[in-house]
Amino acid sequence: MERRPLGRSGIEVSRLGLGTMTWSTDEASIEDAAAQLQLFADAGGTLVDTADVFGQGAAEAALGQLIDRVVPRRDLHIASKAGVRTDGSDRRRDTSRIWLMRSLDATLKRLNTDYIDIWNLHVYDPDTPLEETLSTLDWAVETGRVRYIGVSNFTGWQTARAAAWQNAWPTRTALSCTQVEYSLLQRGVEREVLPACLAMELGVLAWSPLGRGVLSGKYRYGRPSDSRAASAQWSRFVTTYLDERSAGIVEAVATAADGLGVSPLEVALAWVRDQPGVASAIVGARNASQLRASLATDRLFLPPEIRLALDDVSAPDVGYPESY
Template sequence: MRTMELRHVGRSGLRVSRLGLGTMTWSRDTDPHEASELLRDFVDAGGTLLDTSASYADGGAEELVGALLGDVVPREDVVLCTKAGVRRTEAGGVVDASRGNLLSTLDASLRRLGTDHVDVWLVQSPDPRTPLEETVHALRLAVSTGRARYVGLSNHPGWQVARAATLLDHEVGLGAVQAEYSLLQRGIEREVAPAATALGAGLLAWSPLGRGVLTGKYRRTIPADSRAASPHLAGFVQPYLTRGSAAVVEAVVTAAEGLERSPLEVALAWVRDRPGISSSIVGARTAAQLRGSLAAEDLVLPVEIRRALDEVSAPALGYPERF
C-alpha cells in the first residue's frame, strides 16, 4: 500500500489526496465491476477525494458510487464531492442554480449516494438567470443543515468566486473552486486561481490530462476505444485536437522521453505541483488508466523541464492582467 500526499483544501481544515478520482464515465462507460476495482485501487494507494455529480449519467454515477461505498470501501475512507446546478429536461441539460433546484438536487444526491452528508458540495456552472446571492444562500443552507461540510463553485469566473466568498464570509467560507486546468487549458491563471488563492479557497483541477489529449494517444489517429471516438464524448475532446495543442503535446512527449516516463505522468505532475492546487482529478475509465496516473506519484519535474512546458503552453495575457 502506498500513502498519497494529503493537502489542505485552501485555508480550510479539510485535507484531500493530491490525486482525485473522477466518476464522469461511471455507470455509462465504466461498469460496476470496473468501478469497484477503480475505487479499491485508488483507496489502497492512499487516495481519498472521490468526485461525482448529479448530472453524470443523469444520476447513474452517484447511484453507482452509493452502491460501492460501504461495500468496497468504508464511507469514512473517502472525501465525497458532488455537484448540482444542471437540471435534466426533455430538451437536455439546463443550467439552474436557483435555491429550489440546488437543494432538491442535493437531497436527491444524498439518497443516491446513501449518505446523510457530502464532504464537498459545488455549484457546477454559472447561472445567468439566477442572482448569485440566491445561489450562495443555498450553499449556506447546505452547511447549516448538515447536508454538506464544505461548499464551493465549479467552472465560475473570478469575479463570481470573489463575490461568493464575500457573501459566505468566514462563518461558512468558500472552501473549494473546481476548474479545468492543464497544459492545454491555463485560463484560470488569469483571474480564477489568483482570486481563489487570495480568498483561501482550494483549487480542484479537473481534466489535468487535457481531456486525455496530453497522454499522446491522439498524435497519429483516434483510437477506436477512446473518448474522441465515443458518440457522447467526442465533442468533449475535439476542442483540443488542434495544431496549437499538438505543439504542446509534442513538448510533453519530448520531456517524457528524456525522463524515461510517460507523457501522462509528465502532464499530471505539472498540474499537481502548480501553486494553489489541492487536488488533480483524473477521470480514469479503467483500472489500467488509473494505474498510469498513480505512477506519477513519485515524479518531480526538473526546473528546466517545467520552465520549458510553461513557455510552450503559456496562456495569452493582456490588459488588465498585464498593465
C-alpha cells in the same frame, strides 16, 4: 499519497482525486468502478468527485453502491455538484433554492449517505440572486447534509464575488474551493480565476488535467478506433484540443517524458498537480489499468528546468488588463 489542505478549510484531501464521469456510461461497469475505487483507496487516495448530472445520477448511484462495500465511508471525501438541469427544462442552469434543495436530497439518496464532504455549485446562474444561492449552501451546512462548499466553472470575478459575500458575515460558511478545467492545454484560468483563488484562499480542484486525454499522447499519430475522439458521444469533447497548438504542446510533453523515462501522462499530470493553489487534480479512467497509470504520477517530481520549458511552450495568451 500526500494530502493537502482544501483552501483555508480544515479538511485535507488527496492530491490526486478520482473522477466518476465514466461510471455513468458504457465505458465503465460497476465492476470496473469497484476496482478503480479499491485501487485508489489502496494508493492513499481520499477525494472522489462526482456530480448529479453524470449519467443523470447514474455515477452517484454507482458510487452509492460501492461505499462501505468496497471502501469505508469514513475513508472517503466525497465531492458532488449541483446546479445544472437535465430534466428537459428550458432553464439549463438553476441554482435557485428550490432546485438546489431538491437536488441535494436526490444526491444523498443516490449516494446512500447522510452527508457530502464537499458540495460545489456546478455553474454560475445569472438568473438567480447570488445571495439566494449562497444562503442555500449555508443551509446545507447548518443542517449537517454538507461539510464544505465551493463553486465550479466560475469566472474570476464570479469566484471573488461569491467568496467575498461568504466572508462578509461571521455566520456564513466560507467557500473552500473551486473546481475548474486546468491542464497544459487549458491554462485560461491563470488569467483571473487562479489569482482570485490565491487571494481568497480557495483550494483548486483541477478537472481534466490531461487535456481531455489528449496529453496522454494517444492522438499523436491519429485517432485510435477505441478512443473518445472516435466515438459519437465524446468526439466533440476531445477534438477541441486536436489542433496545431495542442499538438506542439503534446510533443513537448512527450520529449520531457522520454528524458525522464516516464510516460507523457505522468509528466502532464505532475505539472498540474504541483501548480500553485492546486489542492487536487481529478483523474478519470475507464478501468483500473488506466487509473494505475495515473496513480504512478505520485512518485514523479518535475525538475524545475522541465517545468519552465513546459510553462513556456503552453503559455496562455494574455493582454490588457492582466498584463497592464
